[in-house]
Amino acid sequence: MPVIQSVDRALRILDLFDEHTAELKITDISNQLGLHKSTVHSLLKTLLNHGYISQNPENGKYGLGMKLFERGNYVIQSLDVRELSKKYLMDLSVKTGQTAHLVILDGKEGVYIDKVEGPMAVILYSKIGKRIPLHCSAVGKALIAFKDQEEIKKILNEYVYFKQTEYTITGESEFLRELQQVQSQGYAVDNQENEPGVRCIAAPIRNHENKVIAAISLSTLIARIDEAQLETFIEQLEQAAFQLSEQMGNGIPIS
Amino acid sequence: MPVIQSVDRALRILDLFDEHTAELKITDISNQLGLHKSTVHSLLKTLLNHGYISQNPENGKYGLGMKLFERGNYVIQSLDVRELSKKYLMDLSVKTGQTAHLVILDGKEGVYIDKVEGPMAVILYSKIGKRIPLHCSAVGKALIAFKDQEEIKKILNEYVYFKQTEYTITGESEFLRELQQVQSQGYAVDNQENEPGVRCIAAPIRNHENKVIAAISLSTLIARIDEAQLETFIEQLEQAAFQLSEQMGNGIPIS
DNA sequence: AAACCCAGTTTTATAATATAAAACATTAGG
DNA sequence: CCTAATGTTTTATATTATAAAACTGGGTTT
Numbered sequence: 001m002p003v004i005q006s007v008d009r010a011l012r013i014l015d016l017f018d019e020h021t022a023e024l025k026i027t028d029i030s031n032q033l034g035l036h037k038s039t040v041h042s043l044l045k046t047l048l049n050h051g052y053i054s055q056n057p058e059n060g061k062y063g064l065g066m067k068l069f070e071r072g073n074y075v076i077q078s079l080d081v082r083e084l085s086k087k088y089l090m091d092l093s094v095k096t097g098q099t100a101h102l103v104i105l106d107g108k109e110g111v112y113i114d115k116v117e118g119p120m121a122v123i124l125y126s127k128i129g130k131r132i133p134l135h136c137s138a139v140g141k142a143l144i145a146f147k148d149q150e151e152i153k154k155i156l157n158e159y160v161y162f163k164q165t166e167y168t169i170t171g172e173s174e175f176l177r178e179l180q181q182v183q184s185q186g187y188a189v190d191n192q193e194n195e196p197g198v199r200c201i202a203a204p205i206r207n208h209e210n211k212v213i214a215a216i217s218l219s220t221l222i223a224r225i226d227e228a229q230l231e232t233f234i235e236q237l238e239q240a241a242f243q244l245s246e247q248m249g250n251g252i253p254i255s
Numbered sequence: 256m257p258v259i260q261s262v263d264r265a266l267r268i269l270d271l272f273d274e275h276t277a278e279l280k281i282t283d284i285s286n287q288l289g290l291h292k293s294t295v296h297s298l299l300k301t302l303l304n305h306g307y308i309s310q311n312p313e314n315g316k317y318g319l320g321m322k323l324f325e326r327g328n329y330v331i332q333s334l335d336v337r338e339l340s341k342k343y344l345m346d347l348s349v350k351t352g353q354t355a356h357l358v359i360l361d362g363k364e365g366v367y368i369d370k371v372e373g374p375m376a377v378i379l380y381s382k383i384g385k386r387i388p389l390h391c392s393a394v395g396k397a398l399i400a401f402k403d404q405e406e407i408k409k410i411l412n413e414y415v416y417f418k419q420t421e422y423t424i425t426g427e428s429e430f431l432r433e434l435q436q437v438q439s440q441g442y443a444v445d446n447q448e449n450e451p452g453v454r455c456i457a458a459p460i461r462n463h464e465n466k467v468i469a470a471i472s473l474s475t476l477i478a479r480i481d482e483a484q485l486e487t488f489i490e491q492l493e494q495a496a497f498q499l500s501e502q503m504g505n506g507i508p509i510s
Numbered sequence: 511a512a513a514c515c516c517a518g519t520t521t522t523a524t525a526a527t528a529t530a531a532a533a534c535a536t537t538a539g540g
Numbered sequence: 541c542c543t544a545a546t547g548t549t550t551t552a553t554a555t556t557a558t559a560a561a562a563c564t565g566g567g568t569t570t
Contacts, residue, residue: 002297002520003304004557006528010262011305014326022333026547036530041548042257049258050266060547064330066361069368071269072327073384075319078277086371090345106309106321113324116341129328257549259528261557281518291559296519315518 009035010043014052014064023061072129079104081205081214082113084247088240089216093118096233098218098225103132103139103202105214108155110140113214120224132194135161135175136168138202141188142215145179146204152179167192187238188215197222201234203241207248216241264290265298269307269319278316327384334359336460336469337368339502343495344471348373351488353473353480358387358394358457360469363410365395368469375479387449390416390430391423393457396443397470400434401459407434422447442493443470452477456489458496462503471496 013029026044030037044062047053051067076082082102089100097120103110112127134140134155144152161170169175182188190200202217218233225233268284281299285292299317302308306322331337337357344355352375358365367382389395389410399407416425424430437443445455457472473488480488 002300002557004261004265004297004301005555006259006261006557007265007298007301008304010259010265011302011307014307015305017326017329019329019332022329027545037547038531038549039529042259042528043262045257046259046262047266049263050270052266052269063333064326066330066366068323069327069330069366070384070386071272071319072324074272074274074277075321075324077274077384078318111321111324129325129332131325260526261528282516292518293520293560294558297557 006043009033009039010047013040013043013047014068017064023056023059023063025061029062076104076113079113079213081244081248085114085205085214085216085244086116088244089114089116092116092216092218092236092240095236096218098220098233101127101139101217101219103143103215103217105134105143106131108159109133110137110143110215133162133164135159135170136164136190136193138188138190138200139215139217141179141182141190142202142204142217143212145182145188146212152176164194165192165196169193187234187241192222199225199230201230201237203237204245205241205248206245213248216244261298264288264294265302268295268298268302269323272319278311278314278318280316284317331359331368334468336499336503340369340460340469340471340499341371343499344369344371347371347471347473347491347495350491351473353475353488356382356394356472356474358398358470358472360398361386363414364388365392365398365470388417388419390414390425391419391445391448393443393445393455394470394472396434396437396445397457397459397472398467400437400443401467407431419449420447420451424448442489442496447477454480454485456485456492458492459500460496460503461500468503471499 012033016024016029016032026037026040029035029044030040033040044053047065048055048062051065051070054063054065055061056063081104085102089102092098092100093116096118098118100116100118101112102114103112105111110132112130112132115127132140134144144155147155156172156175159172161168161172161175163170169178186203188202190198190202192199194200198219199222200217200219202215204212205214205216207213216237218237220230220233267288271279271284271287281292281295284290284299285295288295299308302320303310303317306320306325309318309320310316311318336359340357344357347353347355348371351373353373355371355373356367357369358367360366365387367385367387370382387395389399399410402410411427411430414427416423416427416430418425424433441458443457445453445457447454449455453474454477455472455474457470459467460469460471462468471492473492475485475488
């Protein structure tokens with residue numbers, strides 16, 4: 001089993017940082033990973049050389065480097081969904097007043113690629129780059145519901161149905177029925193399955209081969225949006241998804 | 256000199272990928288870095304384990320992993336300029352019809368953090384995550400012009416004034432005069448210094464301590480925009496920059 | 511269909527390299 | 541001013557990364 005220890009450790013250092021942890025001292029890292037401080041020091045220096053780690057000149061603490069942002073954007077630039085979808089997300093958020101998201105599938109999770117906050121929306125914390133489970137989100141359902149049975153089985157193999165709220169679907173058979181439903185109606189709903197009080201709707205974006213490559217969604221608060229409004233939102237969402245899928249066909253290259 | 260060879264090699268693998276290189280085979284990497292294929296294989300497996308590299312199931316080729324996007328966004332989420340500036344960028348691009356950018360300083364370069372393409376703008380390739388030199392861009396000038404002399408000197412130490420176009424400023428003394436000019440007028444201009452036919456204007460964004468932490472810009476085509484229009488663009492840009500700086504003060508935390 | 515080639519993976523021996531101890535340096539705190 | 545704590549550098553050694561070689565499998569050609 002070929003795992004390079006030092007590389008593994010270096011990557012584990014990067015993984016220590018998240019939205020709550022912007023900066024760390026060498027001793028913090030050393031303690032958390034159970035490594036000798038001199039080892040951590042060498043690893044950090046190497047990461048620093050390449051720009052994957054930055055050092056705060058004020059206090060000497062270490063943080064993630066800009067190179068990550070740079071490389072990270074290359075990952076999604078190859079998928080030009082993001083460029084194209086931007087104006088649809090804008091449009092949706094303006095028309096509905098809600099927050100619109102763009103999500104793609106990565107392994108057994110969704111990843112938020114972009115978002116536009118609507119004027120009426122409660123400001124949530126930023127989600128770009130974050131991951132979201134498939135079984136308790138509208139986007140998650142929309143991302144996999146239109147795949148063939150075999151592929152769905154593969155993704156759901158060893159999937160853990162973590163119970164997020166009292167409404168979360170926690171069984172495979174139940175989830176498969178739900179996906180069936182999504183497929184037949186063309187869009188997906190999450191009814192407080194991920195967060196209490198929040199209801200989301202999502203529709204799939206297809207490429208020229210008609211394969212689902214992303215999903216767009218609208219997030220609404222139960223307390224503010226009634227059934228009738230939701231209906232109109234769904235229509236608008238479906239329309240946007242349709243037009244976007246159309247556009248994905250005539251692939252204008254990003255030159 | 257503490258550079259961990261295997262980590263260094265792993266990072267050099269990541270650095271092979273860019274906007275033109277989405278996927279590579281093991282032998283490609285092996286050839287380009289002059290490493291044995293089995294070595295590359297182990298390094299890739301380790302990167303793969305952590306999600307920093309992904310493998311295309313269709314053809315077995317390797318590409319950058321989503322984890323980079325995830326971590327990359329953590330880097331800029333700590334700076335909440337991006338969230339706040341989004342609507343100003345939108346607004347600017349709609350009002351002027353041009354493309355608006357948000358850029359921050361990283362070392363001796365600027366990094367594009369966000370952009371909104373205007374309806375009238377020629378569609379350029381996506382720039383988010385990309386780097387831009389300081390000496391030949393409006394944003395570059397705006398980012399450093401308002402720092403004190405000592406800091407400017409430090410940044411410009413060993414700076415290479417690469418000649419991008421015939422109009423590029425290529426001398427330190429000339430550049431320092433230009434920065435002086437920027438400081439006194441409050442905004443920066445790039446007159447075909449970076450790309451022939453393209454003229455950009457930029458204004459600094461300040462935080463609560465009045466320090467410049469970012470810059471916003473508008474990119475225009477010489478052929479399409481005359482002096483009078485540019486004047487009004489500058490006014491709009493400055494107004495947006497001012498309001499944005501104001502907002503940076505009453506820091507609404509990203510919860 | 512057999513033989514070949516090329517790319518990727520796994521195994522293995524060896525030698526180079528990562529590691530942590532210890533010494534050293536620097537800063538902060540009492 | 542001394543002590544404590546944190547970060548950095550040096551060094552020895554033993555672990556671990558490395559590349560050679562063998563192995564596998566897919567694809568192409570004859």
